[in-house]
Amino acid sequence: MSAESIEAGFGKLFLIPTPLSRTGENTTLPAATLEIARSLDHFAVENIRQAASFLQWIQHPVPEFEVHFFPLSKSTSELRLQEYVNLMLNGTDLGVLTDAGCPGVADPGADLVKQAHKFGIKVVPLTGPASPILALMGLGLGGQKFAFSGYLPSKAEARATMLRELEQHSAQSGSTELFMETPFRNLETLKAATSTLRMDTQLGVAANLTSPDELIIMCEVSEWQRRKFPDIQKIPAIFGLKAAQDVQLAQKLKRKAVKKKFSA
Amino acid sequence: MSAESIEAGFGKLFLIPTPLSRTGENTTLPAATLEIARSLDHFAVENIRQAASFLQWIQHPVPEFEVHFFPLSKSTSELRLQEYVNLMLNGTDLGVLTDAGCPGVADPGADLVKQAHKFGIKVVPLTGPASPILALMGLGLGGQKFAFSGYLPSKAEARATMLRELEQHSAQSGSTELFMETPFRNLETLKAATSTLRMDTQLGVAANLTSPDELIIMCEVSEWQRRKFPDIQKIPAIFGLKAAQDVQLAQKLKRKAVKKKFSA
Incomplete structure (x- = not known):
């Protein structure tokens, strides 16, 4: 599949930054980032507990046990990444959540992004604290x-x-x-x-x-x-x-x- | 004055990112960034028209002609920067606004920050699109x-x-x-x-x-x-x-x- 086939019914890959510090005062995520994070129910995550706690904190509307979490780290196999890519090829949007800060910047995520580009999947980096x-x-x-x-x-x-x-x-x-x-x-x-x-x-x-x-x-x-x-x-x-x-x-x-x- | 004297009644230097694209849909600024930008009335700016338009866009509560704008570019003299530092030493908070993106990252701002550190003024980088x-x-x-x-x-x-x-x-x-x-x-x-x-x-x-x-x-x-x-x-x-x-x-x-x- 060539990179020209971008979009055509594919899901997108959203890179979602998370706060650097978990204080009540923390308001470092823009409205668009929060809105997109709340609209997804499939996430590739660095740490499932951190990710679940983040979704709870932003009042994600889907109950925790109905959200799909997939592991993502430096050692996630290419085979596994291909499964995530298949999800998107079949029309499912996927979010990436790391423990703190921006996915792919001193954090996992880049391998999945690279794989997504190979298949012409649209990658959307969202604004947040880096x-x-x-x-x-x-x-x-x-x-x-x-x-x-x-x-x-x-x-x-x-x-x-x-x-x-x-x-x-x-x-x-x-x-x-x-x-x-x-x-x-x-x-x-x-x-x-x-x-x-x-x-x-x-x-x-x-x-x-x-x-x-x-x-x-x-x-x-x-x-x-x-x-x-x-x-x-x-x-x-x-x-x-x-x-x-x-x-x-x-x-x-x-x-x-x-x-x-x-x-x- | 040594850097240990930080705070003690001084104003702070806030580095305020601005959107990369001016579309209605743009919501790349977190609530805290918007709130702080709205609370200030002294700004060092790369471009006064851009800065004024940004403040209007975020519904800054102070009328445009009552906001104080000071020029800031690569060629702003050290003498001029010292005037801005003096403002902060006298208790006034100062915001930095560049045309798009983060002050001090491929944009002016770093020289003023450096000067502020010399005098023990607190520097606060805010989150936004980079x-x-x-x-x-x-x-x-x-x-x-x-x-x-x-x-x-x-x-x-x-x-x-x-x-x-x-x-x-x-x-x-x-x-x-x-x-x-x-x-x-x-x-x-x-x-x-x-x-x-x-x-x-x-x-x-x-x-x-x-x-x-x-x-x-x-x-x-x-x-x-x-x-x-x-x-x-x-x-x-x-x-x-x-x-x-x-x-x-x-x-x-x-x-x-x-x-x-x-x-x-």
Whole structure:
């Protein structure tokens, strides 16, 4: 089946963001996202309990035991994904729900989307909270160019190497580098960053995003070394860094590119 | 003033996303975002007419001529930004409004945020539509690692070089590479990508995001070469690519890193 056959009676694949924090005050989902989530009764989910609790919270009109839940994780087999695709080929709309944030962004979902595109099924990403974007906005390190690298390595040496690589990449390209950590290693990572990075590198942390105790701090490494570390242990956090532009290196790379161009 | 003095009677800086498409159906802003936007009467804006029209659209309660608008662009001087910071230091809340999408993400705003952090002013990023994230979700290329590189160079040769660099970076690191184009060059860019990239590279385009005629297409370059190009000229679009992992190169880089580690 070719991708041109899009729509023609097929169901659609809706990517439904969920809140980053479960506080009563949380109102980070737009009306359209809530409305579509309430209109579906088939969901591919990262975690069935989380998904059921989300549907209850948004007052989904279908009783919990009449909603169809299908497992979705990094390890969901292609055969299984094909079953979900078949559902949509037969006209059923399918929603994707992950535990928090946007499906397919540091969360499962992408494999199913890829499979859906192969069969010409319409994919509809819905608006909701995305922690990398909220961190990018809140840190103010610049979002013309940015990269999200996921989790840092857990071992100290490899982590330091990675931090230096991100810093170097930022210095060369002018990009903001975002990364994250398993929450119980947040403080360790912040300490590692402040002792590994250059004094004039901007370093920030955005924790508990969208919750009433949201915490966003950004300053130079030299200032981090002077201040008390914030209480970010065991809470979800995104880190960001931006290095002072390495003018010499940028020029060297540019000369190399020009040379390559003329010798080609 | 140190960053520890956060809050203490200061105003806050609210980063307010705006819709990506102005259709009646557009409901991509969460209740909390709308509520906060309606509660402010001081705004730093990319474009005063766009900002005024946005406030009218959300039924802002203060008459237009009583709202205070301040210009905000890449070229806003540091002196001017300091005036805005002074407002907040004196207790006034300030909102940031760009033309479409999230302030500070491929849009102005970051310089003011950076300045605000220096003075310990609380920065609050609000949820709303972000085209790079919606594209990332919708293309299904994977969001564990991704990079957004902004605009490609406009000249053909430099653009081809950049496309190959993005492809190589993706092959080495496994990242999804996102970029954009001035809308009237969309088709030219898509053609360039399909004739420059490897046959087995995944290439996608996400156009008119959040609007009723949203268009999201993703397939391998080899399939792009067979199909009719979609009508994406002059409409906002985000492109994404992911290359087949270059296993040899990845191993070579890993060996190099290990060697470096042991020789250090």
